[in-house]
Amino acid sequence: MKIPYRMQAAVAVEIRRQNMLAAIARNPPRLEQKPFDESATMHVACYGPSLKDTWQDLRHPCISMSGATRFLADKGFIPDYHIDMDPRAHKIKQITPPIDGVTYLIASVCAPIYFETLKDQKVILWHCVSSTMDADVEWLSVNDFGQLLFSTGSNIGLAAIQIGGALGYRHFEIHGMDGSFSDGARHAGEHFGKVQKADTSWTSQFVRYRTSKIMANGVAEAINAMRSYPIFCVFHGRGLQQSLIEEENLPNACTTAQAEKAEFVRRATVRFPDYDVAPKAKNAWEAICFSKPDPAWLPELQQWWEIAEKRRTKADFNTGSISLETGLLLRSVCEWRRPKVAIEVGTFIGKSTHALVADHIYTCDKNNDCLPATERIHPHPKQTSRQMFEKLKGEGVKAEVFFFDGRITDEEVPLVLELSAPGAVYLFDDFSPGPHGKGVSNVKKIAPVLKDYALVKPYEPFKERTTLAMLVPLSLGERAA
Amino acid sequence: MRIGFYTAFDRDPIHYVLGRNMIQSAKRVMPDVEITQLTDMKSAPVYGVDSIRRLPREPMCVHTARHYSQCEGDWLLIDTDIVIQRDVRHLFDGATWDFAVTDRKGTGPTFDIYGDYNIGVIFQRDGRKFWSAVVSGLLKCPVKEQTWLGNQTVANRLLKEDGWNYSVIPGYEFNYPPRTKDDTHEHASIVHFKGSKRKGWLYQQCASV
Numbered sequence: 001m002k003i004p005y006r007m008q009a010a011v012a013v014e015i016r017r018q019n020m021l022a023a024i025a026r027n028p029p030r031l032e033q034k035p036f037d038e039s040a041t042m043h044v045a046c047y048g049p050s051l052k053d054t055w056q057d058l059r060h061p062c063i064s065m066s067g068a069t070r071f072l073a074d075k076g077f078i079p080d081y082h083i084d085m086d087p088r089a090h091k092i093k094q095i096t097p098p099i100d101g102v103t104y105l106i107a108s109v110c111a112p113i114y115f116e117t118l119k120d121q122k123v124i125l126w127h128c129v130s131s132t133m134d135a136d137v138e139w140l141s142v143n144d145f146g147q148l149l150f151s152t153g154s155n156i157g158l159a160a161i162q163i164g165g166a167l168g169y170r171h172f173e174i175h176g177m178d179g180s181f182s183d184g185a186r187h188a189g190e191h192f193g194k195v196q197k198a199d200t201s202w203t204s205q206f207v208r209y210r211t212s213k214i215m216a217n218g219v220a221e222a223i224n225a226m227r228s229y230p231i232f233c234v235f236h237g238r239g240l241q242q243s244l245i246e247e248e249n250l251p252n253a254c255t256t257a258q259a260e261k262a263e264f265v266r267r268a269t270v271r272f273p274d275y276d277v278a279p280k281a282k283n284a285w286e287a288i289c290f291s292k293p294d295p296a297w298l299p300e301l302q303q304w305w306e307i308a309e310k311r312r313t314k315a316d317f318n319t320g321s322i323s324l325e326t327g328l329l330l331r332s333v334c335e336w337r338r339p340k341v342a343i344e345v346g347t348f349i350g351k352s353t354h355a356l357v358a359d360h361i362y363t364c365d366k367n368n369d370c371l372p373a374t375e376r377i378h379p380h381p382k383q384t385s386r387q388m389f390e391k392l393k394g395e396g397v398k399a400e401v402f403f404f405d406g407r408i409t410d411e412e413v414p415l416v417l418e419l420s421a422p423g424a425v426y427l428f429d430d431f432s433p434g435p436h437g438k439g440v441s442n443v444k445k446i447a448p449v450l451k452d453y454a455l456v457k458p459y460e461p462f463k464e465r466t467t468l469a470m471l472v473p474l475s476l477g478e479r480a481a
Numbered sequence: 482m483r484i485g486f487y488t489a490f491d492r493d494p495i496h497y498v499l500g501r502n503m504i505q506s507a508k509r510v511m512p513d514v515e516i517t518q519l520t521d522m523k524s525a526p527v528y529g530v531d532s533i534r535r536l537p538r539e540p541m542c543v544h545t546a547r548h549y550s551q552c553e554g555d556w557l558l559i560d561t562d563i564v565i566q567r568d569v570r571h572l573f574d575g576a577t578w579d580f581a582v583t584d585r586k587g588t589g590p591t592f593d594i595y596g597d598y599n600i601g602v603i604f605q606r607d608g609r610k611f612w613s614a615v616v617s618g619l620l621k622c623p624v625k626e627q628t629w630l631g632n633q634t635v636a637n638r639l640l641k642e643d644g645w646n647y648s649v650i651p652g653y654e655f656n657y658p659p660r661t662k663d664d665t666h667e668h669a670s671i672v673h674f675k676g677s678k679r680k681g682w683l684y685q686q687c688a689s690v
Contacts, residue, residue, distance in 0.1 A: 001532070002515050228533040230522055270522055295490045298497060298525035306528065323688055324494045461493060465684065 001220045001227075005213040007154070009130075010194075011087040016109045016130040017139065019087055023108035023125055024144050026115055031105065031126035031148060034168035038269050042169035044177070045072060045079060046157040050237025051176030051188035054256075057236060058175060063105070063164060065156045066094055068176060071189045073099050081105050083160050084114070085128050085152060086193075092117045093192040105163055107152075108144075126163065128152045134307050145375045155218040158225060161233075170231045171266065178239025179219035180209035202240055204247055209240035219244060226253040230270045234262045285329065285459040288472065289336035293328055301327045304354035311349040317367035321348055322405070322429060325466040327355035329459060330403065330427065333470065334358065337425055339400035343392070345385040346405030346429070347371050353379075356403060364388035366406070389415040405429040407438040413445050423473045426450075431458055431469035439469055447471055482555040482570045484516045486563075487545040489538065490524040495684065499674075500527035500561040502687035507565045514570075519548035527561075540627035543619045546636075550612035552605060560601040560673065562680050567670040569655065572604055576648075580605040582640070583652035589660055595630075596637025598649070601673050602656040611647075614639055 009016075045051060045064035055072060064072055064079035072079055078101045084091060085107035092114050098104070103122045106114065109130055115123065127144065129136050129151045140149055148166065152159035157177045164172060176188060181198045198210040202219070211219070219241050226233060226248065233253045235242045242255045252268065254261040301324060312318055322330075334342070334357040342358035350371035353363050362378045363371070369381030380388040385408055398421040408416070416426075426446055431439030447455060452474045458466050484507055488496040504516050504527065518530040521538040536547060549558055555573050559565075572581065582598040618635040619627050626634070640647065657669035662682045666672045674683035 002513070224532050228535070230535065290492070293490075293492055295523050295525045298490060298494060299528075302497065302501070302525075302528040324498055328494060464681075465495065465688070 001223045003220050004216050007214060007217060013131045016087050019111055020108040020127065021143065022112040023110065023115055028123045028125045031124050031163065031166055033148060033166050036170055037168050040169055041171040041173055042164040042167065044157065044160045044164065044172055044174045046174065046176035047071070047187045047191065048176040048178030048237070048239055049182035049185050049188055050178050050239055054175045054236040063160045065160060067187060067189055067191050069099060069102065070094065078102060083156060083163055084110055085156060085159050087111060089113050090192060126150060128159065134303060137303055138307055141374050142372065153218070153221040153225065154214070158218065158221055161225060161231065165231065170270065172231060172233045173236065174233055175236045177222065177235060177241050178237060179215045180211045180240035182239065204240055204243035207243060211240055223248055226250050232265045232268050234265055283460060284456040288456065289332040290329060290459065293332055297328060297331045301331065301355060305351055308349040308351045308354065311370040314370045315349065315368050319348065321351045323465050325462045326429065326468045327351060329466060329468050330355040331357065333425060333427060334401060337400055341397055341399040342401040342403065343399040343419060344403045344405070345408065347379055352403055352405060353377055356401065358401065362388060362392055362397065386412050386415070389419060393418055399424060401425050401427070403427045404442050408442055408445060410445060413449060416446065417449060426471040428469045430467050432467045439467060443469060443471065482514065482557055482573055484514055485519055485552055485556050485558045486561055487519040487548055488527060488561050489521045489544070495680070496561040497527050498688050499680065499683060501529055502683070503559070503561050503563050503565070504529040510565055510568050511570065540624060542629065542632035543616060543627050546612050546615040546619060546632045550609050550616060552608065556605045558603040558605055560675070562674040562683055563601065564672045565670070566672060569670050572650070573606065576606060578606065578648040579646040580608045580611060581648040581650050583656035584649050585652050587653035588656070588658055595633055598637060598640060599652065599656055599675070600633050600636050601675055602671055611639065611645055
């Protein structure tokens with residue numbers, strides 16, 4: 001569903017980033033993805049007017065937000081979680097005083113005073129997108145490496161569903177998500193935020209609902225979330241959102257007015273059918289590590305590819321880079337071998353570096369300085385492979401995975417061996433005949449000095465879209481097969 | 482109008498590379514159009530899609546047709562190996578057909594087995610009945626056909642029967658397969674790089690490897 005209105009964020013990105021740095025510095029526990037419990041249900045208490053009518057049907061566990069937490073506590077129902085991601089300082093009014101027994105799931109963009117107010121409470125920190133996903137992934141990789149980043153949507157109710165997913169839930173009973181005014185009220189009770197005018201309307205099922213542009217956007221986003229995610233939601237109360245959910249007639253979302261369907265939605269589970277998507281291995285790559293690549297690698301690699309492409313402007317020597325296909329193969333090798341250390345020759349814009357997974361990745365590029373360093377990635381810009389190898393040798397580094405996307409010399413071969421952990425795997429890009437086939441040249445240098453290794457040629461089904469070959473120890477290859 | 486395309490990840494990411502390119506082309510000429518990926522329960526989104534619709538995995542042709550049967554309202558349903566060069570939403574203005582298919586006139590040689598119309602480009606106002614019939618037809622076919630080309634052949638077989646309210650529009654403009662790598666295809670609103678050879682040309686253009 002198209003998002004109807006173009007809106008501006010209430011707080012500038014620079015301030016959000018300052019808030020994030022301050023929150024990270026406090027170092028509260030981070031939100032981690034829990035495995036899904038297909039039988040569990042999370043109740044979500046939004047603060048729309050209909051919460052007044054349905055709150056008695058709320059059960060635990062429950063995430064609430066905004067003024068709903070206080071509203072419920074005053075009625076004797078203490079929610080398990082309170083969630084917020086509003087960077088404006090005045091939001092502390094909603095949580096003052098804090099309520100004992102509530103776990104506060106607070107986005108790092110929230111103002112420092114928010115965290116100060118909760119200093120004696122249980123707080124779990126998470127990060128939401130503040131500018132663009134690409135920019136924030138990059139920012140986070142430098143400032144809070146390895147933590148989850150959530151694209152929440154524009155309101156906190158949508159965020160509660162996302163965060164509920166991270167807590168391991170895909171069944172939700174959603175209260176007070178109305179997206180519209182009721183008798184002139186936008187909330188079930190007192191609210192300290194900026195007053196929103198009912199500046200637009202939306203007709204659904206022959207009823208004209210008064211709403212605001214901000215709420216209308218949220219309503220459309222919620223519909224898109226229901227369409228897109230493997231979640232099951234039953235909406236309580238009456239309002240624009242609930243009416244549109246009925247209109248959409250999705251298999252995974254309905255309202256309590258649709259009693260029979262609600263029972264079906266509550267019992268529904270995600271079904272991954274038996275249809276065989278990974279037939280028997282047909283070649284060495286599949287036998288070793290590429291029989292069933294994880295679909296989750298793709299969005300991550302696609303995002304890194306977008307980020308990396310923008311680094312071309314920094315390149316002194318602008319050349320080709322690896323394909324998405326090669327990226328997937330590199331990732332599959334790392335998932336198989338799970339190296340502590342990987343060494344790469346030929347950083348360029350960093351696509352392959354991001355495809356590799358290791359605690360530490362050392363990478364060099366004799367011509368370019370495009371890739372920023374992180375805790376995990378140690379670029380050696382404007383350095384030859386020999387210079388990097390010598391340095392790493394001095395540090396006693398041993399690597400389980402090597403990726404060569406640059407030509408190595410005969411003199412470097414003993415260095416590579418010294419830097420190799422037992423059973424190391426060697427990957428070679430440009431393994432193709434002809435003058436650009438530096439992979440062939442590299443294999444010819446390294447293969448003769450390795451004992452009991454086998455050459456795995458580029459993955460044939462990808463045809464000319466990959467030229468990645470590898471040398472694997474026979475023992476490992478056999479075990480994997 | 483929304484744009485819908487089917488792709489599901491099965492080891493080979495080529496349709497993610499081509500799909501991203503298709504999305505970029507569509508957004509260039511129709512910046513506000515919503516683009517929806519039709520896929521299975523697990524596949525990742527193609528970079529740049531606005532929304533995803535998921536259905537449990539089935540053999541590809543059945544899966545695609547089932548998705549199409551659930552697309553209500555105005556849709557342009559296309560393959561990933563496509564480049565959109567012009568805004569085509571005007572085709573829906575005053576339309577009375579339920580769906581429109583493209584002919585093959587001026588688009589080069591083809592094989593009879595594929596039928597008169599290439600279903601890589603479908604304009605649809607209400608295709609629910611038609612695609613439900615395609616699903617039913619496919620389910621009577623061998624699994625091999627359900628997996629590859631079956632939707633093309635079954636759809637064409639059904640179109641020979643009476644009772645469908647469809648229009649035939651020129652493939653030369655709305656579903657044009659380039660003849661050579663250097664074919665400029667400027668006349669076409671929708672260019673379709675169908676077949677492995679053309680896909681190779683398109684991949685070279687968009688993968689920057």
